[in-house]
Amino acid sequence: MKFFFFLLILGLGLSVSFAQEISLRGKLVDAQTYKELSRAKVLIEGSVFETISDEQGEFIFLSEEIPLGEQVLKIILQDYKELRLPIIIEAEAIKNLGLILMPPILADYANQISTISLSDAELDEDEAHIDNLSGLLQASRDVFLNAAAFDFSQTFFRPRGLDSEHGKVLINGIEMNKAYTGRPQWSNWGGLNDVQRNQVFSMGLSPSPVSFGGLAGTTNIVMRASKYAKGGKASIAAANRSYNGRLMATYGSGELKNGWAYAISASRRFAKEAFIDGTLYDANAFFLSVEKTFNKEHSLNFTGFYTPNIRGKSSPNTAEVFELKGRKYNAYWGYQDGKMRNSRVREIKEPILMLNHFWEFSAEISINNNFAFQFGKTGNSRIDFGGTRMAEINGQNSYVGGGTNPDPTYYQKLPSYYLRFSDNPNYEAAYLAQQDFKDNGQLNWEQLYNANNAAGYTVYALAEDRNDDIKLDFNSIISAKINDNIDLDGKLAFSYLNSHNFASIKDMLGGNTFLDVDFFAEGDEQTSLEDRAQSDLQNPNRSVSENKPYKYNFRLYANSAKAFAQMNFDYDRLDFYVGITASQTAYQREGLFQNGNFPDNSLGKSEQLNFTDFGGKLGANYKLTAKHLFGFNAAWYTKPPNLRNSFSNSRQNNDVVVSLASEQIQNIDISYRYRSSTIKARLSAYYTQIKDATEISFYYADGLSGLGRNSTTAFVQEVLSGIDKQHLGLEMGVEAQLTSAIKLKAAAALGQFVYSNSPELYLTSDDFNEIVDYGTSYLKNYRIAGGPQRAAQIGFEYRDPDYWWFGTTINFFFQAFLDVSPLTRTANFLNDSDGLPILNYDASIAANLLKQEQFKDYMLVNAIGGKSWLVKGKFIGFFVSLNNIFDKLYKTGGFEQSRNANYRTLKQDRERENPIFGPKYWYGTGASYFAMIYVRF
Numbered sequence: 001m002k003f004f005f006f007l008l009i010l011g012l013g014l015s016v017s018f019a020q021e022i023s024l025r026g027k028l029v030d031a032q033t034y035k036e037l038s039r040a041k042v043l044i045e046g047s048v049f050e051t052i053s054d055e056q057g058e059f060i061f062l063s064e065e066i067p068l069g070e071q072v073l074k075i076i077l078q079d080y081k082e083l084r085l086p087i088i089i090e091a092e093a094i095k096n097l098g099l100i101l102m103p104p105i106l107a108d109y110a111n112q113i114s115t116i117s118l119s120d121a122e123l124d125e126d127e128a129h130i131d132n133l134s135g136l137l138q139a140s141r142d143v144f145l146n147a148a149a150f151d152f153s154q155t156f157f158r159p160r161g162l163d164s165e166h167g168k169v170l171i172n173g174i175e176m177n178k179a180y181t182g183r184p185q186w187s188n189w190g191g192l193n194d195v196q197r198n199q200v201f202s203m204g205l206s207p208s209p210v211s212f213g214g215l216a217g218t219t220n221i222v223m224r225a226s227k228y229a230k231g232g233k234a235s236i237a238a239a240n241r242s243y244n245g246r247l248m249a250t251y252g253s254g255e256l257k258n259g260w261a262y263a264i265s266a267s268r269r270f271a272k273e274a275f276i277d278g279t280l281y282d283a284n285a286f287f288l289s290v291e292k293t294f295n296k297e298h299s300l301n302f303t304g305f306y307t308p309n310i311r312g313k314s315s316p317n318t319a320e321v322f323e324l325k326g327r328k329y330n331a332y333w334g335y336q337d338g339k340m341r342n343s344r345v346r347e348i349k350e351p352i353l354m355l356n357h358f359w360e361f362s363a364e365i366s367i368n369n370n371f372a373f374q375f376g377k378t379g380n381s382r383i384d385f386g387g388t389r390m391a392e393i394n395g396q397n398s399y400v401g402g403g404t405n406p407d408p409t410y411y412q413k414l415p416s417y418y419l420r421f422s423d424n425p426n427y428e429a430a431y432l433a434q435q436d437f438k439d440n441g442q443l444n445w446e447q448l449y450n451a452n453n454a455a456g457y458t459v460y461a462l463a464e465d466r467n468d469d470i471k472l473d474f475n476s477i478i479s480a481k482i483n484d485n486i487d488l489d490g491k492l493a494f495s496y497l498n499s500h501n502f503a504s505i506k507d508m509l510g511g512n513t514f515l516d517v518d519f520f521a522e523g524d525e526q527t528s529l530e531d532r533a534q535s536d537l538q539n540p541n542r543s544v545s546e547n548k549p550y551k552y553n554f555r556l557y558a559n560s561a562k563a564f565a566q567m568n569f570d571y572d573r574l575d576f577y578v579g580i581t582a583s584q585t586a587y588q589r590e591g592l593f594q595n596g597n598f599p600d601n602s603l604g605k606s607e608q609l610n611f612t613d614f615g616g617k618l619g620a621n622y623k624l625t626a627k628h629l630f631g632f633n634a635a636w637y638t639k640p641p642n643l644r645n646s647f648s649n650s651r652q653n654n655d656v657v658v659s660l661a662s663e664q665i666q667n668i669d670i671s672y673r674y675r676s677s678t679i680k681a682r683l684s685a686y687y688t689q690i691k692d693a694t695e696i697s698f699y700y701a702d703g704l705s706g707l708g709r710n711s712t713t714a715f716v717q718e719v720l721s722g723i724d725k726q727h728l729g730l731e732m733g734v735e736a737q738l739t740s741a742i743k744l745k746a747a748a749a750l751g752q753f754v755y756s757n758s759p760e761l762y763l764t765s766d767d768f769n770e771i772v773d774y775g776t777s778y779l780k781n782y783r784i785a786g787g788p789q790r791a792a793q794i795g796f797e798y799r800d801p802d803y804w805w806f807g808t809t810i811n812f813f814f815q816a817f818l819d820v821s822p823l824t825r826t827a828n829f830l831n832d833s834d835g836l837p838i839l840n841y842d843a844s845i846a847a848n849l850l851k852q853e854q855f856k857d858y859m860l861v862n863a864i865g866g867k868s869w870l871v872k873g874k875f876i877g878f879f880v881s882l883n884n885i886f887d888k889l890y891k892t893g894g895f896e897q898s899r900n901a902n903y904r905t906l907k908q909d910r911e912r913e914n915p916i917f918g919p920k921y922w923y924g925t926g927a928s929y930f931a932m933i934y935v936r937f
Contacts, residue, residue, distance in 0.1 A: 458511025
């Protein structure tokens with residue numbers, strides 16, 4: 001009987017071995033160090049056969065259906081040159097390729113370029129609408145996404161016109177998007193290029209194992225110690241973009257025999273002044289990841305990083321200012337004791353700590369539990385010129401003081417102000433103002449100190465708007481293999497945010513006290529001036545010191561619970577997926593000051609806002625042949641409004657946006673892919689509809705009607721609700737491998753991004769107690785601003801076998817638009833200050849005044865190149881990128897000012913040679929470079 005079972009087992013084993021006869025095998029090693037290379041993608045071109053090398057660098061193809069005859073084996077591995085090996089596969093023969101030497105190349109030059117662009121953009125403005133481009137950096141096999149990440153991004157191009165709040169960014173499976181804006185804050189991990197290379201990017205709403213995703217894609221950055229290869233890298237770089245110099249060093253231990261692994265990285269980026277005048281840069285970055293593998297089932301990973309950074313901002317400028325000072329002019333800085341000092345500085349200090357548990361529950365099921373703790377501060381400085389004191393005037397106490405606006409581009413300091421009356425222009429004053437602005441034109445710090453000394457109290461102070469956040473995240477991710485064709489991904493996630501928001505004094509500028517009252521407040525019939533001026537009625541007429549809350553002081557709370565599940569089906573010719581998601585979100589404001597303008601609605605907790613959201617998606621890929629593939633994705637889901645857009649004036653009261661609701665999002669895209677041994681191409685079409693969005697803006701308006709008071713001016717909060725947006729277009733990318741060294745490529749984006757309805761608009765302000773409802777804002781068919789809506793590229797790359805390479809691209813940009821003012825598209829535009837229709841209103845002139853400005857088309861030429869050498873077992877190399885080689889002048893964005901809110905005032909201003917309140921613009925970087933020398937060991 002034992003002998004019978006022996007023969008049976010032997011027969012089964014032989015039958016299995018014959019059924020899975022190895023037709024092709026090989027082993028991948030580093031060409032210089034002979035280190036075994038795992039996780040390489042190995043495929044047979046023109047077929048569906050694809051595999052991954054194991055921990056020993058070995059790969060095998062077991063199927064008997066591998067195509068016979070002459071084939072091309074393609075091997076792809078990050079940081080190594082892509083190999084294409086001709087092979088011959090014969091029937092009933094085992095092909096053993098033996099050792100395959102993989103030549104290393106310059107380490108992922110793409111990341112070097114993109115990180116410069118991202119840090120430049122993300123730190124530039126408080127509310128920057130920068131697209132999530134980092135995820136695209138890992139889509140290196142897609143020509144269009146390469147173009148969008150590396151060349152189009154310098155113009156603020158947004159793929160499919162989508163803001164970065166629609167892209168999800170995760171680190172170790174934990175979502176990093178901020179609850180306040182919905183956007184990822186890239187500076188929280190900026191400067192850690194070398195440890196961000198392990199990224200998994202899912203384009204659009206295509207399947208991701210860690211998130212339901214977003215319209216702009218999902219990026220999961222894996223910062224797990226065991227995933228970093230053993231070795232180190234040190235580099236030094238110089239640039240003239242957002243910073244001038246960078247030092248960076250990284251080392252990974254690899255997996256040690258005792259089950260431990262660690263990785264460390266540090267960098268410093270700095271500039272006294274970058275491309276734009278007065279934009280200082282001071283950023284450090286520190287990273288540590290440690291992992292312990294206990295056994296085959298369990299491992300525990302700790303990751304911590306801290307990237308404190310300080311960045312001087314740059315001002316948008318009117319055409320008048322640009323003509324007098326040029327594209328590099330920045331109004332925010334001036335000299336103090338012979339040194340540049342920027343008044344508007346963004347400072348971020350937010351450490352992030354993570355603990356990740358990996359559990360291989362069985363061969364088919366894995367569970368990943370993650371916890372993250374983030375804390376710290378974000379500050380944005382500015383000059384407060386409302387310092388005042390109490391004095392007795394005519395027997396009554398009154399507030400006196402307040403300084404003039406120190407901004408050198410304040411409209412009353414520019415030549416146009418003195419020419420505002422066409423029947424009585426003051427040419428002498430205009431000439432003197434022009435000469436003074438040309439000769440000086442920067443912030444006068446000495447004048448601010450002198451004013452404080454002369455007054456005997458603080459008139460001017462350097463203030464800071466602070467957000468001190470504490471955020472906790474926990475999630476559990478499960479991945480299960482149901483059978484050979486079906487996989488399941490699921491996730492439960494919880495997050496909690498406690499955000500303390502307040503203003504504080506950073507520098508008294510030579511003064512010694514600052515009275516915490518609003519100098520610009522006005523009394524009314526219900527409330528005295530003294531009460532309305534108080535920032536906190538519980539502590540009236542309070543003198544504040546540095547680093548203490550003043551003006552406003554409140555907390556925002558955000559809690560969310562999310563769940564998603566996804567089924568993936570994979571068959572020979574067809575793979576498809578189905579995903580669902582659900583979430584519960586709660587917001588609340590707690591006022592810590594009792595504001596004098598809103599005594600009954602500022603102190604204490606607001607009502608709790610609750611949003612329940614659902615969504616679903618599905619998609620498929622069909623392989624008509626090995627060369628022709630068709631894809632389809634569709635989704636419908638809702639998402640809660642961002643915390644920023646939920647309270648209309650959170651700095652002063654608990655008011656909730658009227659008719660606040662979750663956004664509804666619909667999306668569909670189809671694509672065709674062609675791939676052969678020499679040509680890769682993709683053509684995609686997409687349609688996206690976003691409904692019921694809300695946006696809040698803050699500005700000073702003039703020409704307002706219906707205020708119920710004599711004045712027509714006020715600093716307002718503009719609430720635009722019920723916004724619908726439509727995004728549709730085409731994307732195309734193609735590359736041709738003409739020889740083993742020469743590649744040609746082309747890419748194009750044809751988009752049309754518009755407001756698809758006319759939303760509702762109302763204003764709030766501390767200058768009037770009631771909402772001023774202006775009804776419909778006629779924005780339908782206006783273009784959504786935010787970079788060019790159409791772009792194209794042609795380029796080539798040359799990679800020499802002797803480890804040097806060069807590439808260049810010519811990039812064309814079309815249809816970029818100015819951001820329009822919603823207020824001037826309401827009924828207020830037709831009315832005078834008394835609410836009656838404006839006389840002599842001309843509809844044709846009005847249409848011209850309200851026409852959206854389209855920027856001029858432009859072309860940019862970029863180039864990249866590098867070389868590496870092997871010296872005593874170490875790789876030494878350099879990399880250079882040149883952007884906008886011909887120093888093309890172009891506008892990257894801008895916005896209409898809302899100071900002229902009705903037909904009469906806007907018409908008068910536009911008829912001037914230099915409008916006083918003309919649009920403000922941002923300009924692109926001129927000719928710039930980034931150069932790096934590195935050593936890998």
